[in-house]
Ligand SMILES: [Zn+2]
């Protein structure tokens with residue numbers, strides 16, 4: 001079974017139409033590979049290094065970085081993971097490239113097994129190309145949902161500024177159907193009431 005640990009809990013503060021502060025949740029998965037899902041904002045670099053040190057890990061020990069989608073509060077700091085392969089969906093084709101040499105390789109992300117007990121699924125709607133990560137753990141299935149479910153209170157309704165509302169709701173249902181726990185893109189992990 002894989003282990004999941006939230007390294008940094010994402011925040012999202014807005015006032016009226018102004019975004020005051022946005023930074024994504026940054027999650028560590030330990031399986032046969034060490035995986036980071038989302039890499040936060042500019043100011044999170046040192047925080048990531050400090051949080052990894054508590055698990056006796058360095059950025060160089062990370063094998064895979066998954067970016068759920070390409071909004072800037074989820075995608076900074078990838079440069080510190082010098083040995084990682086980066087999984088990101090940025091167009092109709094998926095791509096997987098090594099951060100150090102930018103070798104691009106096509107990959108399909110729906111039900112893609114990326115490590116033991118860890119797979120990716122496609123969850124578009126918030127953004128045209130959005131990946132969530134499904135992890136089998138001792139306490140059940142944990143889905144790291146990025147902004148497919150950005151906050152617990154986003155469940156059942158549609159936050160502003162979605163790329164496609166119907167796809168957003170469809171992806172939300174897809175996640176709720178399989179998840180025992182959800183780690184949203186911003187805010188606390190929560191249990192899914194079945
Ligand atoms: Zn987003």
Ligand SMILES: [Zn+2]
Nearest residue numbers: 024073147185
């Ligand atoms: Zn976000």
